Amino acid sequence: MRTACIYFCWLAVACGDLALANESQSAGKTVRCRSGAVVCVSEPAASAGLQTLKGGGNAVDAAVATAFALAVTHPAAGNIGGGGYMLVLPKEADPVVFDFREVAPAAATKDMFVDAAGRTPHRRVGVPGTVRGLAMARERFGRLSWRDLVSPAITLARDGFLLDAETARSLSDVLADSDATRFAELHRVFRQVDGKRWRPGDRLVQPDLARTLERIADQGADAFYDGETADQIAAEMKRGGGLITKQDLRGYQAIKRQPLRGTYRGYEIIAVPPSSSGGTTLIEALNILENFPLPPGGWSTTSAHLTIEATRRAYRDRARYLGDPQASTIPEKLITKQYAKELALKIDPHRATPSRELTGDIPLAEGEHTTHLSVIDADRNAVSMTYTLENSYGSRVVVPGAGFLLNDEMNDFNWQPGVTDSTGRIGTEANLVRPGRRMLSSMCPTIVARDGKPVLITGSPGGRTIINTVLCVIVSTIDFQMDVRQAVDAPRLHHGWLPDIVRLEPALAEQRDILQGLRALGHTVVSGSRQGDAHSIGVDLDSGEITAAADTRIHGSAAGY
Helix, strand or coil: CCCHHHHHHHHHHHHCCHHHCCCEEEECEEEECCEEEEEEEEEHHHHHHHHHHHHCHHHHHHHHHHHHHHHHHHHCCCCCCEEEEEEEECCCCEEEEECCEECCCCCCCCCCCCHHHHHHCHCCEEECCCCHHHHHHHHHHCCCCHHHHHHHHHHHHHHHHCCCCCHHHHHHHHHCCCCCCCHHHHHHCCCCCCCCCCCCCCCCHHHHHHHHHHHHHHHCCHHHHHHHHHHHHHHHHHHHCCCCCCHHHHHHHCEEEEEEEEEEECCCEEECCCCHHHHHHHHHHHHHCCCCCCCCCCCCCCHHHHHHHHHHHHHHHHHHCCCCCCCCCCCCHHHHHHHHHHCCCCCCCCCCHHHHHEEEEEEEECCCEEEEEEEEEECCEEEEEEEECCCCCCCCCCCCCCCCCCHHHHHHHCCCCCCCCCCCCCCCCHHHHCCCCCCCCCCCCCCEEEEEEEEEEEEECCCHHHHHHHHHHHHHHHCCCCCHHHHHHHEEEECCCCCCCCECHHHHHHHHHHHHHHHHEEEEEECCCCCCCCEEECCCCCCCCCCEEEECCCEEEEECC
16 A cells, blocks of 8 residues: 555656645755755755655655666666665664765776776776665665665666656756767667657666566666676677676675764764765864864855865875775774874964965875755655766766666776875875775765754765765754854855865955955966765754755756645
């Protein structure tokens, strides 16, 4: 009965008739509610998550359903051919992280990308982890059946869904930018029937993906890593000169990890550990900032300068130390208050520190399309999940007959051993290519809690800017005393050690007193484009009200009840 309820709600959404779904939910860019909420980049996917909550599922169930739906409705980053991280804060248990980051194939070598001739799309594909990770999370925490959670995505793929303006533009652009011979399957699966550009309101139907998802629903995660789907992946890898074999797929395992836990001005910060750099770098930067008072009311020259100096140092340590923890020794001091205090004491409040002064023993020579979702349920179980294909549409390799895109996550390894330069290229040992190694990530799904209860669930896409986007949302919430809607809308900044450049979102760069003030302190400042897409949820512990805030920088939808 429960499965039928979820299915028929989804049949209405998939057919473009939103009335049935909207009768029983609140949806939009900002939703205030009391029972549960989902916020992500896609309205159909957010609705899938909400119907899962209303059908008796918990936050993990809803996150899994939303993630599978995003694999259909947000092909630029939603995926079953990529990987990521799910952070879960259960109501009555310790938080846990499910690490389903991709790994390098067994045939990978540390110098495989030194020669530009070897940087083909198929060789950039890491062994995907998403399906295995979602299955592990559901097995540990889920209430509903696996088929319940995959079914909404099957319906969306089989019957189609109506494109929003951003997805229509994105699909048209990737097709225009991709050679139809080299990426023939991409064009076959995603091109318009009449060959014209996609328009808002057009319907995208994906029958091959629906069949792949049916197998996953019927047979579990093993249907992706063995059998017909694995055969399809291995055949495409062989055809295109890629490295992934059936043995690589069969051997892939997601990992359950303990999250990193820090504090910031009385709040607990719960974040992902390595193989992502997100949690370590975020907590280190916040620990440094905690040594300085940041006045409320939004960005000023002083608060921006101190934030830049904190992130400059944290990103420097990211480059030096962080990688797959099973292959790299990561110092425990990085997230300690004492180490942060030592770094803070070296910050000059009246002068920018040139990044070259922080290189130490690092020899110095001369990806943006991820997606994030946040979920909370009536019991106040919380999920923050970020996953990715790396670049927009990943490798642009669609598995023939299977209907899904493969990642290009091998980009996230350090390609040039020993070569670190002022442009931002990193060549440190901790993140060199090795068989079976997880490439370093910047993904940073984060939960801010008080007395063990979630008050902010956040995360973002944006490559190396992800960590600073999350930091900006947290600083805006705690230091600037904004509500979650204001914090998500507030302008953002980024400094990642190298290149030694401060990037301000346009709304911040237009504040001439801040722009001129930072330049007077010695910062090189440029006005950048939008930064991140931080779909976030705030919880008022006193009233119990949930506020789900979809970021409007790309496209987004909040749904709650």
